[in-house]
Amino acid sequence: MPYPDKLLAEDEEVVRHLHPHWTTLFWPVVRLLLIVGAASFGVAAIPDGRQQGILRMVVLAVAVLLLVLTVLVPLLRWRTTHYVVTTHRLLFREGILARRGRDIGLPRITDVSYTQSLWDRIINSGTLTIESAGDSGPTVLRQIPDSDGVQQLLNHMIEEDADRRAMESAGYIDDRYGRGDTAPQQYR
Known part of the structure; x- marks a missing residue:
């Protein structure tokens, strides 16, 4: 089931949508x-x-x-717990009747770490701890399938987002933003 498009910005895409591990x-x-x-x-x-x-x-x-x-x-x-990594942020939603959620913009994430017990390593699961700028403290996501892969994906997405923001601030915007003339050939 795709994540609801109404929660995404126009240029935002879902990279990975997870539920807690099947175990x-x-x-x-x-x-x-x-x-x-x-x-x-x-x-x-x-x-x-x-x-x-x-x-x-x-x-x-x-x-x-x-x-x-x-x-x-x-x-x-x-079924109602969602961990969604997009091109701009990490979304966390949970709850059956009462809902709870948190969105963390990729630029605000300062550290992503994971822990796995021996059993978690066997079943390819783990706990992600996400530190972000602000006063809300770390976000801990438990029973994440492929936690080490998700940690690597988040780190990659954070770097990619930083590169995209640097390109935008330097004036190198690709054609989908309508200002492709200023971008060097390698970024068109």
Whole structure:
């Protein structure tokens, strides 16, 4: 699913759009299987009698409630968490009903680092810590797939953005901005 274009500037393009690593869905799937299995066993184990229908409904109601809380909510949380690297900034959005987000312009990023445990290295995941100019403190993004690759991509995008800004300030703008006549041949 492409990231909503309404959040992007005219000349901004999505470079990479990520969700948290797929392993965040492992335990919800295990819980799904356990709850369905336990509910099936519980419904089948209820003895015949006048209360059988009511007891089965209670077991099913508890199972549905557990499924919503321990399976559906984590799945929706995974699906509604977005880490987006664009040509101008890093966007972070999360939340199911209440939303939270942060945009960090590439020129404001001062440091990008990642950490990986042994398990993270095995599954190719990790934690990114992004330091930016300002008073808001570091942004920590956990369970990022290919965290070292994303760190390298961010560093590359920061350098590319700095080069683009330097070219613009020096008057070397490419043709898409309508001022290509001043740009040297190598930048046209």
